[in-house]
Amino acid sequence: MNPIKTFPRGGVHPEENKLSANQPIQDFPMPKQIIVPLGQCLGAPADCIVKKGDRVLTGQLIGTAKGFVSANVHSPATGTVAKVDVVMDHTGYYKPAVFIDREEQDEWVEGVIQTDELLTEIKLDSKQIIDRVKDCGIVGMGGATFPTHVKLMVPEGKKAEYIIINAAECEPYLTCDFRLLLEKTQEFLVGVKILMKAVNTDKGIIGIEENKMEAIELLEKTINAHRDLYKGIEVQPLKTKYPQGGEKQIIKAITGREVPSGKLPIETGCVVVNVASTYAIYEAVQKNKPLIERIVTVTGKSVKKPCNLRVRFGTPANLLIEAAGGLPENITDVINGGPMMGKSVSVTDFPCMKGTSGILLMTLDEAQDRRQTNCIRCGRCAKACPMGLQPFLLHKVAKLNDFDETEANHIMDCIECGSCEFTCPANIPLLDYIRYGKAKTGAIIRARNQK
Amino acid sequence: MNKYTISGSPHVHSTENTQKIMYRVLLALVPALLVAIYYFGWYALRLTLVSMAACMLTEWLIQKFLIKGPLTINDGSAALTGLLLAFNVPANLPIWMVIVGSVVAIGIGKMAFGGLGKNPFNPALVGRVFMLVSFPTAMTTWPKAAPIFDKGFFADAVTGPTPLGILKEAGAGSLAQAGDMQFLDMVLGNRGGAFGEVCAIALLLGAIYLIARKVIDIATPLSILLTVFIFTGICYLINPANFIAPWYHLIYGGLILGAFFMATDMVTTPMTTQGKILFGFGVGVITVVIRLWGAYPEGVSFAILIMNALTPLINKAFKPQVFGVVKPAKK
Numbered sequence: 122m123n124p125i126k127t128f129p130r131g132g133v134h135p136e137e138n139k140l141s142a143n144q145p146i147q148d149f150p151m152p153k154q155i156i157v158p159l160g161q162c163l164g165a166p167a168d169c170i171v172k173k174g175d176r177v178l179t180g181q182l183i184g185t186a187k188g189f190v191s192a193n194v195h196s197p198a199t200g201t202v203a204k205v206d207v208v209m210d211h212t213g214y215y216k217p218a219v220f221i222d223r224e225e226q227d228e229w230v231e232g233v234i235q236t237d238e239l240l241t242e243i244k245l246d247s248k249q250i251i252d253r254v255k256d257c258g259i260v261g262m263g264g265a266t267f268p269t270h271v272k273l274m275v276p277e278g279k280k281a282e283y284i285i286i287n288a289a290e291c292e293p294y295l296t297c298d299f300r301l302l303l304e305k306t307q308e309f310l311v312g313v314k315i316l317m318k319a320v321n322t323d324k325g326i327i328g329i330e331e332n333k334m335e336a337i338e339l340l341e342k343t344i345n346a347h348r349d350l351y352k353g354i355e356v357q358p359l360k361t362k363y364p365q366g367g368e369k370q371i372i373k374a375i376t377g378r379e380v381p382s383g384k385l386p387i388e389t390g391c392v393v394v395n396v397a398s399t400y401a402i403y404e405a406v407q408k409n410k411p412l413i414e415r416i417v418t419v420t421g422k423s424v425k426k427p428c429n430l431r432v433r434f435g436t437p438a439n440l441l442i443e444a445a446g447g448l449p450e451n452i453t454d455v456i457n458g459g460p461m462m463g464k465s466v467s468v469t470d471f472p473c474m475k476g477t478s479g480i481l482l483m484t485l486d487e488a489q490d491r492r493q494t495n496c497i498r499c500g501r502c503a504k505a506c507p508m509g510l511q512p513f514l515l516h517k518v519a520k521l522n523d524f525d526e527t528e529a530n531h532i533m534d535c536i537e538c539g540s541c542e543f544t545c546p547a548n549i550p551l552l553d554y555i556r557y558g559k560a561k562t563g564a565i566i567r568a569r570n571q572k
Numbered sequence: 573m574n575k576y577t578i579s580g581s582p583h584v585h586s587t588e589n590t591q592k593i594m595y596r597v598l599l600a601l602v603p604a605l606l607v608a609i610y611y612f613g614w615y616a617l618r619l620t621l622v623s624m625a626a627c628m629l630t631e632w633l634i635q636k637f638l639i640k641g642p643l644t645i646n647d648g649s650a651a652l653t654g655l656l657l658a659f660n661v662p663a664n665l666p667i668w669m670v671i672v673g674s675v676v677a678i679g680i681g682k683m684a685f686g687g688l689g690k691n692p693f694n695p696a697l698v699g700r701v702f703m704l705v706s707f708p709t710a711m712t713t714w715p716k717a718a719p720i721f722d723k724g725f726f727a728d729a730v731t732g733p734t735p736l737g738i739l740k741e742a743g744a745g746s747l748a749q750a751g752d753m754q755f756l757d758m759v760l761g762n763r764g765g766a767f768g769e770v771c772a773i774a775l776l777l778g779a780i781y782l783i784a785r786k787v788i789d790i791a792t793p794l795s796i797l798l799t800v801f802i803f804t805g806i807c808y809l810i811n812p813a814n815f816i817a818p819w820y821h822l823i824y825g826g827l828i829l830g831a832f833f834m835a836t837d838m839v840t841t842p843m844t845t846q847g848k849i850l851f852g853f854g855v856g857v858i859t860v861v862i863r864l865w866g867a868y869p870e871g872v873s874f875a876i877l878i879m880n881a882l883t884p885l886i887n888k889a890f891k892p893q894v895f896g897v898v899k900p901a902k903k
Contacts, residue, residue, distance in 0.1 A: 130895065135584055213578065293584065369895065382896040455576045460584040467576050481583075488583050494590050494644065495689035500843030501588075508895040511843075531894045539582030546588045547689075553580045 127360035155435030164190035282390035289366030292459025312403035421482035502541035512541035519558025594648030600778030624654030626674035659768020799856025
């Protein structure tokens with residue numbers, strides 16, 4: 122095993138609470154009607170290309186990417202389009218979605234290989250791989266949902282030296298990536314090879330927190346057993362520290378390079394891809410299977426049966442909660458994602474999408490905001506900040522609407538990891554104010570650049 | 573329609589809070605208080621209780637009737653100011669004086685600026701210095717340490733000089749001759765002085781606890797102690813007849829108490845490690861200058877207050893290094 126690495130500055134260590142780590146992935150049956158939002162990625166929502174009454178097959182394209190940063194949407198089931206309407210998604214806003222009345226039997230579109238057989242030979246070349254990734258609508262499945270094909274298109278004059286697989290899973294509670302690594306080890310490793318081929322590099326590094334020792338050992342064993350097949354892939358254990366899985370943090374931890382402020386990771390010669398996305402890329406490239414399902418961790422301290430479910434997109438989250446033993450008493454917060462960066466949702470019937478890594482249920486005691494007191498200038502927020510910012514200062518100037526100061530103090534470098542607010546002994550909602558300041562400052566910068 | 577709470581991430585929070593931090597500091601000062609009671613008996617206990625009560629009452633009255641804001645009397649910060657203020661006075665000080673000191677510490681040192689977290693100066697030291705200039709005689713008439721088992725709990729104190737007082741009055745040579753100024757007595761606390769500062773071992777015990785619980789950063793005290801040690805060490809090497817050895821400077825007076833419990837006050841000291849080191853250096857230099865050449869035998873309080881005033885500038889000068897930002901090369 123390689124020596125454990127970590128990012129040097131800041132970070133916190135919340136309770137890990139990986140309650141569902143030992144629960145194997147279960148296939149979750151689809152309900153009669155599924156609701157597929159057209160905007161499932163960061164960027165523009167897809168254009169709908171089906172209409173009411175159309176019969177769609179599983180894997181059939183129903184929404185085409187609109188613009189550069191956007192991703193295709195495919196039908197996760199076979200059935201008839203009941204309507205094209207709006208639905209409230211996890212953001213709390215109504216967004217366009219396709220409602221599909223499902224037929225009992227899955228009928229796949231042509232060209233999709235449905236067997237579970239492991240295909241290790243990569244037939245496509247770099248360009249074809251990226252096109253396939255684009256066609257299959259693959260996005261970053263860690264939660265940010267940035268279209269993956271955009272990441273893989275290395276700009277002119279830049280070189281991708283490393284493919285870094287972000288398997289840190291530093292968010293507490295979530296175990297979907299961990300289970301995938303254990304259960305689909307070989308498929309995942311072929312996915313890494315595909316990514317390496319896509320960006321023409323011979324170095325692939327899997328960064329993984331050392332609290333997932335089982336996965337580290339299994340990956341190393343598998344790589345060693347098939348040396349020629351997985352040549353160039355390395356497993357790099359990382360210290361269990363939040364936010365180890367932040368894109369900039371994991372690059373720094375593994376390569377020692379810092380992504381320059383305001384620039385993209387490719388500046389450091391790294392392309393970082395999430396575990397679930399890597400597996401989806403395997404399925405897309407080797408089996409021609411579009412992205413229509415993912416693993417979702419349903420968890421929470423009071424949840425009866427925390428579990429990892431393989432869910433087709435469009436399945437309402439409340440059905441998943443039922444499968445995990447039903448909604449426990451005293452739940453006040455429902456979170457889409459993990460507790461550090463996930464978004465709280467006002468309803469439980471939002472549809473699962475490409476970025477739904479977990480559904481976390483929290484009781485009043487766990488989630489209630491504590492009473493805010495005066496800042497005692499202890500500097501813990503600045504110590505915890507992995508980006509070297511001063512959250513106490515940003516909070517103050519954002520509150521004063523002083524956006525020259527927010528910009529001068531690098532508010533745009535904030536990765537919104539929440540370490541500052543987590544650690545604040547005065548319970549100040551630092552990140553809320555920083556987000557506000559960031560939005561305002563960003564708008565000012567964009568307006569200035571357009572002139 | 574909204575069924576569940578909407579709030580920004582993060583949705584979990586560490587169990588740390590201001591109250592816990594303050595109570596930990598209070599707990600860390602308990603050993604020193606016990607030693608003080610052992611050497612100064614009822615007088616030490618009485619002053620401590622009065623001072624803490626007066627500080628808390630002052631804060632409560634101001635919050636209740638002047639500010640009319642939330643009452644934060646339970647957060648432990650007023651109690652801590654009271655305890656530290658008491659630790660900095662002679663055990664035989666009249667009670668009304670410590671009450672005046674408490675009112676000044678909380679009223680002027682803290683609440684006038686807006687309460688906890690907004691005060692530029694350490695409130696306990698504001699109170700202490702106010703008392704020092706207002707009641708110079710009472711504040712510099714030190715009782716002799718006398719174990720309560722020898723003299724009884726309520727025994728009246730006999731006054732006597734402090735080591736630094738002797739040094740100021742009579743010079744380094746006489747200090748060595750004074751019979752009871754043994755190093756071991758100094759460390760254990762069997763000496764004259766403000767009753768909280770006398771026992772270095774009890775204070776260090778508390779300091780180790782605070783460092784282990786990450787309440788205080790070792791950078792500031794380390795920087796202060798090193799600066800004092802090196803500065804007085806140089807003086808000692810140049811002229812051992814005029815100056816005492818540097819290790820005596822570390823344990824005499826209020827240096828340990830000041831370095832570990834007052835120069836580490838989060839509100840009034842710099843935030844970054846580099847800033848803390850500079851702050852400690854400043855405190856060390858000013859302390860030594862006052863001790864060796866100033867009018868007062870002791871200078872830790874003044875040194876910390878002066879450096880408190882510089883803290884905003886130090887914070888401005890020493891910001892953390894932002895990730896991914898390369899410092900522009902100097903031309």
